[in-house]
Amino acid sequence: MNKEQLDTIGDNHISSNIETPLMPDAFDKTDQEKIRSIQGHFEKIMRDLGLDLTDDSLSGTPYRFAKMYVKELFYGLNPANKPKLSTFENKYGYKKMLVEQNITIDSSCEHHFLPIVGHAHIAYVPNDKVIGLSKINRLVDYYAHRPQVQERLCLQIMKDLQDILDTEDVIVVINAKHLCVSSRGIKDKNSFTTTVEYGGCFEQVSNRNEFFASLTGRLED
Numbered sequence: 001m002n003k004e005q006l007d008t009i010g011d012n013h014i015s016s017n018i019e020t021p022l023m024p025d026a027f028d029k030t031d032q033e034k035i036r037s038i039q040g041h042f043e044k045i046m047r048d049l050g051l052d053l054t055d056d057s058l059s060g061t062p063y064r065f066a067k068m069y070v071k072e073l074f075y076g077l078n079p080a081n082k083p084k085l086s087t088f089e090n091k092y093g094y095k096k097m098l099v100e101q102n103i104t105i106d107s108s109c110e111h112h113f114l115p116i117v118g119h120a121h122i123a124y125v126p127n128d129k130v131i132g133l134s135k136i137n138r139l140v141d142y143y144a145h146r147p148q149v150q151e152r153l154c155l156q157i158m159k160d161l162q163d164i165l166d167t168e169d170v171i172v173v174i175n176a177k178h179l180c181v182s183s184r185g186i187k188d189k190n191s192f193t194t195t196v197e198y199g200g201c202f203e204q205v206s207n208r209n210e211f212f213a214s215l216t217g218r219l220e221d
């Protein structure tokens with residue numbers, strides 16, 4: 001690919017796959033080995049930018065950067081960090097929509113490695129299984145902490161919930177601001193992106209409308 005094509009993919013935020021593209025040896029190195037290696041690379045980047053790494057304020061930055069990448073921003077790359085999502089029997093026989101809204105999205109765009117911040121709103125209609133509400137937040141947090149594309153993040157969350165809950169009746173909406181849109185490129189400070197993924201009963205517009213109405217607190221009947 002030439003440089004123009006690379007920019008086009010970044011600016012249009014094109015995703016190639018539902019799965020996060022990972023190398024087969026992605027987790028051969030330990031976290032400590034990755035931190036050590038990334039620290040060295042980032043030190044070089046800072047030097048190339050002309051920064052003086054003997055300065056007290058800068059000397060620890062390569063280590064802080066590497067640790068932040070491996071342990072915080074991108075902890076969700078490693079399946080070993082996936083939260084345990086135990087389900088419970090639907091003892092109440094609750095068969096209506098259950099909505100979890102305003103779940104924090106703290107992610108990073110895989111084209112520019114800049115933050116994506118916003119909220120996810122999720123609903124499902126229980127079949128025989130229900131899940132602890134905080135587990136939905138944990139699942140969102142896990143998938144968000146990877147280099148991401150918003151469409152893929154939305155799909156990965158939905159597919160996992162469908163599998164875990166054993167139902168297609170799941171809807172996921174994400175509203176998010178991309179710093180690569182607000183701080184560089186077009187530099188639009190106000191726009192945000194909405195992605196919607198759904199299956200099962202949410203294919204019916206009446207169910208989607210009920211869900212959207214619940215998000216604004218205007219649920220009628």
Ligand SMILES: [Zn+2]
Binds near residue numbers: 111112113181
């Ligand atoms: Zn971007």
